[in-house]
Amino acid sequence: MSALDHAKQYWYPVSMLDSIPAFPIVKTTRVLGMDISITRQADGKITVMQGDEQWQVQEIYDHLWTSPSEAPKPIFDIPEANESDRRFVPCGLVRVRCSPLRAVENFLDIAHFPFVHTDILGSEPHTEVEPYSVDIDADKDEVIATKVKFFQPQAAKSASDGIITDYVYRVPSPMNAILYKTCPTRDDVQDVIAIFVQPIDEETCDVWPWMALYDDDSTMADMIEFQQLIFLQDRSILENQVPTKLPLDPKMEIPTRADLTSIAYRRWLKRRGALYGALLNTSDNSVAAE
Amino acid sequence: MASIAVALSKDLPNGRVMRAIVSEQDLVVWRSKSGILSAWENRCPHRGMRLSHGFVRGEALACMYHGWHYDKSATCRYIPAHPELEPPETIRAQEFSSIEKGGLIWVSVDGSLEEPLIDENLTPLRSINFQCASKTVQEVITKSTKLAGDTDPFNFTTKAAGYHHWVLFSEKKELNLHLFFHELPNNACKIHALIDKDCPAQIQKQISRMMESWRRSAETDYEVSAK
Numbered sequence: 080m081s082a083l084d085h086a087k088q089y090w091y092p093v094s095m096l097d098s099i100p101a102f103p104i105v106k107t108t109r110v111l112g113m114d115i116s117i118t119r120q121a122d123g124k125i126t127v128m129q130g131d132e133q134w135q136v137q138e139i140y141d142h143l144w145t146s147p148s149e150a151p152k153p154i155f156d157i158p159e160a161n162e163s164d165r166r167f168v169p170c171g172l173v174r175v176r177c178s179p180l181r182a183v184e185n186f187l188d189i190a191h192f193p194f195v196h197t198d199i200l201g202s203e204p205h206t207e208v209e210p211y212s213v214d215i216d217a218d219k220d221e222v223i224a225t226k227v228k229f230f231q232p233q234a235a236k237s238a239s240d241g242i243i244t245d246y247v248y249r250v251p252s253p254m255n256a257i258l259y260k261t262c263p264t265r266d267d268v269q270d271v272i273a274i275f276v277q278p279i280d281e282e283t284c285d286v287w288p289w290m291a292l293y294d295d296d297s298t299m300a301d302m303i304e305f306q307q308l309i310f311l312q313d314r315s316i317l318e319n320q321v322p323t324k325l326p327l328d329p330k331m332e333i334p335t336r337a338d339l340t341s342i343a344y345r346r347w348l349k350r351r352g353a354l355y356g357a358l359l360n361t362s363d364n365s366v367a368a369e
Numbered sequence: 370m371a372s373i374a375v376a377l378s379k380d381l382p383n384g385r386v387m388r389a390i391v392s393e394q395d396l397v398v399w400r401s402k403s404g405i406l407s408a409w410e411n412r413c414p415h416r417g418m419r420l421s422h423g424f425v426r427g428e429a430l431a432c433m434y435h436g437w438h439y440d441k442s443a444t445c446r447y448i449p450a451h452p453e454l455e456p457p458e459t460i461r462a463q464e465f466s467s468i469e470k471g472g473l474i475w476v477s478v479d480g481s482l483e484e485p486l487i488d489e490n491l492t493p494l495r496s497i498n499f500q501c502a503s504k505t506v507q508e509v510i511t512k513s514t515k516l517a518g519d520t521d522p523f524n525f526t527t528k529a530a531g532y533h534h535w536v537l538f539s540e541k542k543e544l545n546l547h548l549f550f551h552e553l554p555n556n557a558c559k560i561h562a563l564i565d566k567d568c569p570a571q572i573q574k575q576i577s578r579m580m581e582s583w584r585r586s587a588e589t590d591y592e593v594s595a596k
């Protein structure tokens with residue numbers, strides 16, 4: 080199966096639900112290199128067309144999702160999306176010129192916090208990454224990282240002091256990742272932050288961050304601004320990684336123990352043939368200048 | 370391919386990092402706090418970040434992404450995520466040969482760093498960027514020197530025109546102007562210019578402006594021919 084055919088089996092986010100215009104205005108975007116148009120019909124139903132072909136849609140996690148497949152794999156579950164006392168915050172999109180897989184890998188990485196999100200999600204000299212565990216959840220076939228801990232000066236909009244933040248990461252499908260982290264205001268629950276990645280093509284993506292938080296004080300605008308700031312900082316990295324695609328050959332990039340999640344993610348992609356946005360062989364390694 | 374001039378030495382002070390591109394090879398060129406020059410592949414061996422976004426920390430270059438330190442031998446010496454760990458010697462950035470001569474930084478990406486022969490009497494003037502290929506710039510220079518009439522303060526003639534290195538001579542002012550062409554991808558280039566040491570500041574300024582006028586013509590010519 081080609082990388083593209085494999086990628087066609089999944090659902091992809093293409094818009095926030097509340098930014099789909101009223102009938103008859105058509106919104107256009109791109110998925111896996113294909114142009115699509117999104118229309119809210121007169122009766123309120125949303126349709127997605129790629130040329131003459133109609134794609135399936137579903138409305139979930141505050142976004143519109145679509146798939147080129149006639150029988151896509153079921154979308155992953157986020158049970159916390161049903162907890163009505165959480166605040167659900169779709170954060171808009173960040174366009175990044177990098178492989179969708181690089182965007183997901185960056186989301187799974189904590190070692191960059193002190194250097195990229197300086198004084199927000201990390202700060203020197205608190206750079207050490209303690210050992211943590213990574214597994215493949217056999218039932219769901221997801222990558223799961225647990226017991227991840229990191230010192231954060233300002234873990235969330237609602238955090239006032241530095242705290243040791245605990246993280247759990249899930250990668251339920253190649254272009255989506257979810258993290259659960261210490262809620263700065265409550266001990267008994269965890270905040271949920273996800274990125275849903277829309278693959279524009281193999282080297283461009285739109286990242287749709289989404290949060291499900293316990294935060295009664297911050298305004299929606301503040302929370303979105305906080306998350307946008309974080310992702311813009313990540314973008315300055317993502318657009319400067321070479322090669323643009325994610326290398327799956329372990330000889331091409333050298334990891335350490337702090338990269339266990341990234342190692343597991345790369346292996347998991349390779350095993351399931353999720354190669355859209357990936358580089359398989361060293362020989363593809365054209366690291367030419369732009 | 371021989372060595373290519375990528376910058377004037379004075380444009381890369383101690384503790385600074387720059388990006389350079391030589392024959393499609395993306396490079397980080399940097400100078401340690403004590404002044405040691407290095408030119409490496411512009412890619413961190415860890416997760417591929419361009420090292421030209423990094424920072425000099427003393428005698429090391431720190432990658433912007435996860436802060437790994439590389440010393441002057443391009444070997445990784447410090448991984449902040451594991452402060453106690455002594456990184457294996459095998460973690461290395463890819464090095465290229467570089468040298469400073471005549472106030473210029475020279476890099477070779479094919480392993481053959483021949484020492485460039487530079488006239489002792491020259492001093493660096495400036496580097497200038499062009500949004501067009503060096504061939505276009507060379508045509509503009511040829512045309513403008515030919516067209517210069519008697520009123521031109523310099524009346525430059527082309528004394529030598531190699532592939533990368535041109536020498537213009539002004540009989541009126543008894544002045545040599547050396548141009549080192551540095552080809553870049555996507556139809557762009559730079560010129561690194563050297564001039565006779567005894568050239569007065571006022572004249573240096575005039576020549577610098579003359580180079581800017583080449584840029585104006587070259588970039589318009591290019592736009593016209595691209596249409």
Ligand code: FES
Pocket residue numbers: 413414415416417418432433434435436437
């Ligand atoms: S990519 Fe350079 S330190 Fe991680």
Ligand SMILES: [Fe+2]
Pocket residue numbers: 185186191195196309313
């Ligand atoms: Fe980040």
